[in-house]
Amino acid sequence: xxxxxxxxxxxxxxxxxxxxxxxxxxxxxxxxxxxxxxxxxxxxxxxxxxxxxxxxxxxxxxxxxxxxxxxxxxxxxxxxxxxxxxxxxxxxxxxxxxxxxxxxxxxxxxxxxxxxxxxxxxxxxxxxxxxxxxxxxxxxxxxxxxxxxxxxxxxxxxxxxxxxxxxxxxxxx
Numbered sequence: 001x002x003x004x005x006x007x008x009x010x011x012x013x014x015x016x017x018x019x020x021x022x023x024x025x026x027x028x029x030x031x032x033x034x035x036x037x038x039x040x041x042x043x044x045x046x047x048x049x050x051x052x053x054x055x056x057x058x059x060x061x062x063x064x065x066x067x068x069x070x071x072x073x074x075x076x077x078x079x080x081x082x083x084x085x086x087x088x089x090x091x092x093x094x095x096x097x098x099x100x101x102x103x104x105x106x107x108x109x110x111x112x113x114x115x116x117x118x119x120x121x122x123x124x125x126x127x128x129x130x131x132x133x134x135x136x137x138x139x140x141x142x143x144x145x146x147x148x149x150x151x152x153x154x155x156x157x158x159x160x161x162x163x164x165x166x167x168x169x170x171x172x173x
Contacts, residue, residue: 042063061113067091100155128150
């Protein structure tokens, strides 16, 4: 009888350890050293997404800064507990983005997490600073670094393009 009681304690301790490990993976990391200003910025861009795209559904996951993200990534939409998705933002990259790039990044990630849009890596020629250059055809581009200036100078195009993708997903067209 003593052996089985010992085994139950070992199993229980293992389950508790695994639960703590899983919670630490999926829970937002503490942001004590990150300015509250940037956290509020995330909320503003999220709300702007809802207004811009007349989104009737609201994102049920969390958008937050994380140190647990690969340095080469700007952000990632990943599954969290209970099938909720979360958006992790790389703070070290975020703080150097301009307002257009921040908007573009949040819109891109909400396109993934809210409407399950896939990457679209097609390219087109668009005008950037009064000359044509190769730009992504979609805000949902998989290699985000290529957008340099494309979104800022062609914002209306990308908003319409994303609206069309969202409408198709919602069945509005």
